[in-house]
Amino acid sequence: MSAASPALSMRTIFVKITAILALSVGAVAATLSLLNTGALETVATDQTGDRAISESRLLADQVGGPLKFQKTGPVEHLFEEALEVSDGAIDGLVALFSDGSVATRVGAEIAPELRLLTERVIATGEVATSEDRFLVAMPVRYGASNELVGVVASDWSMDPALAIARDGMIRSALAACGVFMAAIIAALIASNWLLVRPLNRIRDVIRAMEDRDYGSEVPSTERGDEIGDIARALDGLRTHLAEAQEQERDAAFKSAAFMGSSAALMLLDADLVVRHVNPRLRTLMKRFEPLFGDRADSDRMIGQSIDFFHDDGQDIRRKLDSRSDGRFETILRFGDARISLTVRPVTGSDGARLGYVLEWSDITQDWLNGAVLDAIDSNLLKVDFDKSGQLLTANRRFLALLAQSEDQAKGTPFQSLVTRYDGTNDGTGSDLMATVTRDGVHVGQFTLNRGDEAHILDGSITCIKDHEGKTVRFLLMGKDVTEAETRLRKAREAQEITEREQSRVVEELRVGLKGLSAGDLTTRLSDPFAGAYEELRNDFNITVERLSEALLEIIENAENIRNEANDISSTADGLSRRTETTAATLEETAAALDDMTSSVRTAADMATKADSAVAGAKSNAEASGEVVVETVSAMDQIAESSDRITSIIKVIDDIAFQTNLLALNAGVEAARAGDAGRGFAVVASEVRALAQRSSDAAREINDLIAQSGTQVKRGVELVGRTGDALREIVDSVSQIAVQVSEIAQSATQQSNGLAEINNAVTQLDQSTQQNAARLEETTAASESLTRDAVSLVQTVSHFNIARDGATPVVAFRSSQKASAEPPKDTARPEPRKTAAAGHTLANAEPGSWEDF
Known part of the structure; x- marks a missing residue:
């Protein structure tokens, strides 16, 4: 080293x-x-x-x-x-x-x-x-x-x-x-200061940019030479990369906001082609799938033109083009459903229209609420009072009842207009207002005072409060029932007369029913009743007579019922035990299927996560390809700068060549001058030698720059090959993403199939346990029926029944047998518990089987 x-x-x-x-x-x-x-x-x-x-x-x-x-x-x-x-x-x-x-x-x-x-x-x-x-x-x-x-x-x-x-x-x-x-030292310092240090700082910025750090400031951008050009070009590249990074981050935020928006959104490009839809819109389309048909498929609509949703897409385009701001709002009708559609343009920094954002909103309920409010306003009286009780607004029906205009009625105090109504018009409006303020609402009847005339209203007075619980307004809604109350008062007077007749009838019936309660079925009502009540007396007598006949039949059939109930109880008990065994087996099968379903669902989730990871890898590879393209562009700029330096060196070489010619001419002239030009000939020779050395140095620099250009071209070629390799990686990752997605879909389908089997087994288990419970209930009911039959005979035995005009009979033919056996507990026996569930089933209601 x-x-x-x-x-x-x-x-x-x-x-x-x-x-x-x-x-x-x-x-x-x-x-x-x-x-x-x-x-x-x-x-x-x-x-x-x-x-x-x-x-x-x-x-x-x-x-x-x-x-x-x-x-x-x-x-x-x-x-x-x-x-x-x-x-x-x-x-x-x-x-x-x-x-x-x-x-x-x-x-x-x-x-x-x-x-x-x-x-x-x-x-x-x-x-x-x-x-x-x-x-x-x-x-x-x-x-x-x-x-x-x-x-x-x-x-x-x-x-x-x-x-x-x-x-x-x-x-x-x-x-x-x-x-x-x-000069050499100054040149060293100057070159280090003017060239080496700026180039080193530029190199540090390039390395920082290589690490995706675009915040470093590029030095020497203020210089007017080639280094300044390189620095400005690098700063422009850094700015573009930073803007691209910021745009990427901004796009990520916007994408997250778009996908997580509570509104149903759709993105169209400038050609009105669907590019993206968010999950909320997918849910909306799924909800209205019966209305939209194939157009509700959110995956199919991506890449489709607006003509996919509208039969006349050109009409939509004309409406959008005719509006300068590009906004468009309408309400779509689909049967009984109503959908609000709002179209907003998306413009670029240059003002060009890039596309549109469509916001879909289901306003069916709001539309229905508006229709209900319109119906209420058309059929009921509605008045708004402020918190002090002054009338603010009233609908047409209320103003017509008052026979006043809205301006005349405005400001009328609640206390003088409305009072409590209890049949006597007792109470004041202030008391009623205090009651509404305290309780929040008053429902019932109240009086509307219109001068000397009063109207009876049936409805409600509601105290509307803010989030702090302070009174904001009072809302009166009701219906004029004055005529109905008048008819009701007349009906009460008629009712009083009827009630007096009813009192006598009731008294006679009381005496007759008292005899019946004592078991005397020979009781009859002999005195005639007034008016329509005579039919009631006849019906009473006929009923008592038929009751006597029925009791005779009950006594005769009770013994048969007890014997048959004993047989049913024995059979149901055996079947119940077998059903309990079957229910336990089905429960174990359901538990095993549930474990298998959980395992398959876990595999499907892992495949889905793998699909997401592969999609992320694909996005990173595509981003790397874009960086490679930008690197090629930067190296092309470096090659261009090298060409410019080569041109400058060529100029220096030309100057050296001209200097060499001048020195040669000077040597010739010095030779002509003889001894007097000998010294100048030496100088010309030295100048020529220096010019030759400068030319050689320029050629060496030119060769170095040519080698640098070759290396730059080699770097461009390698970067291009890197880009090709990244594109192949992107293609491979795409294929892997498709295969992983198919695996995830297959695992999801298996999970859904097992879940359906698990639900079927669970339902079968529940049905079996229900059958077991029903059989236990049948057994208990049979035993109870036997006891009830015995109890029934004992109960009817105290009645005095006239049989063919003979002496009343109170005996029962099997009473000796019934008395020979000790009576069983008449209380309903406690039902058994199933082996699988361990729940009490005898008293279970039909609606509780899902919980069981």
């Missing part, structure tokens, strides 16, 4: 950019140094020429007098001082008289070229210099007439200036090295 780290570090962009900057800065520094050397030589030459002319002119001005008067001593002394202070720049000085003879000379011999220059000055009187201005011949004039009195000639050397220039070049080279190192 330690050996691999340096190799990896040399491949980083930071090191590559640093190397490129070092080469570029070095090339520029070397080029500038060479150019500076030539410039310094040019400057030294110019400075030496300028100095030669200026100082020669100064010397000529100072030696005018001595040469005029041919005093060479001061001239020689002045030349020596000038030679000394020139620091070697002056090789020699010579002063000539106007005739060309030498006045004085200091330093080196006079060069032939300088001699020619002095002769030219003497001849023309003008300053004469060599081409490089290192040889200067200056005329010396004196006096007001500006008379030419001689010539001062100087021979200058640029060696001191070149030495100074070389010292400057060395200092410049050292400074250039320092600047070069500083």
Whole structure:
């Protein structure tokens, strides 16, 4: 690992950019140094020429007098001082008289070229210099007439200036090295600050996005270079991914709200095709399945057009398109059922209509309630009073009874309008209002006072209270029964007369019935009754006579009943024991089937959960496929950025090529210049070499970028293959989901079948136990019947019965036999308990068998 780290570090962009900057800065520094050397030589030459002319002119001005008067001593002394202070720049000085003879000379011999220059000055009187201005011949004039009195000639050397220039070049080279190192360090810092750190931060954001963390802020988005473009593109990608994640979360919340809504909802797309329905709508459709038919199948309606529900779907479309807000409400009629349909549009952020939400609501009961309220309002009197008893509203029937309009009746106090009615009109409206407030409601009759006329109402007065129990209003509902009460009063008067006649009849009947209660069946009513009651007297006498005959027949048949009841009791007891055994066996079978049903139901639940898990895996795989597509898009953008960098490097390569041509041309021109252009030829050669190295570096960078583009394309190909693999996974998961769903359906069907078998066995068990209980009841009833037959004979034996006008008979032919046996307990015996259930069955009612 330690050996691999340096190799990896040399491949980083930071090191590559640093190397490129070092080469570029070095090339520029070397080029500038060479150019500076030539410039310094040019400057030294110019400075030496300028100095030669200026100082020669100064010397000529100072030696005018001595040469005029041919005093060479001061001239020689002045030349020596000038030679000394020139620091070697002056090789020699010579002063000539106007005739060309030498006045004085200091330093080196006079060069032939300088001699020619002095002769030219003497001849023309003008300053004469060599081409490089290192040889200067200056005329010396004196006096007001500006008379030419001689010539001062100087021979200058640029060696001191070149030495100074070389010292400057060395200092410049050292400074250039320092600047070069500083530039390299600055370039390292700048590249680290401007490139490496931003790229590392962008890399950290990409890694965070890879972990589905879209909240990290992308740095360097404010920059105007390529890194800024990459950062802005990455920030746009992050924003889109965050919005997609938020939309996914929002869609999950909306889906949960849609599926868990208490309202029956249906989602349509813009083409009015059903996309989703919630469980509430499925329940509603199931409830109205007899009315909707096949259209009630919620699974079948998914993907169907609105034409599936309406015969004229185009009419629905025209109505929706004709409304600007897209809202539409109507009430659908299905036989006696009423369904409210509300259509609301769903629009996107751009205002485009994406689809519709249909809310279905069963308003059948509300419709029926409204019809009932309308019927009540049409047939009954209805009045609302506020909590102080002031009349608020009343229906037409009540206002017609008052013979007032609603405005006239409004504000009428309850106390003066309504009083209690008990037949005497006793009581006040305040008492009645207090009673209603205390009890909450008063049901019965009450009086409605209309001036001098009173109406009797039959109904209720209800105190309506809020959630805190405070009175809000009073509601009076009733019917005018004044005429009925009048008829009832007349009926009471007639009833009093009838009651007096009834009293006499009742008294006669009491006497006759008292005789009957004493067992005297010879009693007869001999006095006639008034009116219709005479028939009652005849019926009484006939009844007593027939009762005597019936008792005679009862006495004769009672013995036979007792014997037959004993046989029935014995047979029912044996059958009851066998039925109890069968019931116990069926109960054990029902318990075993119940355990099997529970096991199959558990398997069905686990298969359903597996189906849900497979559906979740499918959704995750599809989401991964979308991430792969977005990754391919991001890598395409990286490839595009690499192409742009390649274009920039090509421009740099072209510049290097042009620089190489220019350096070649400069070398050619320097060669033409000969020795004077030799230094510039060296500079041109170096510049050409640097241009060649820059071109090579640009090609290397271009190759690196090409390799990076190849790797990016390879990454795109691998991501594409990953997407194909994810799609295959999605297909496999879909197949697994179908198979698991079929397994869940099969397990559910098996669970339902076992549940039906279990219910059938349970019902058979219950029927068997019911039979056992019925048999026990039959046995008990037979024994009771035997005892009742004996008791019946004993009971009727105390009656006095006239038989063919003879003496009343009170004996029974089998009484000796009955008395010979000790009487059994007349109380009903306690029934037995079944072996399976352990419940008391003798007194069980038919409706309690489900609990048993």
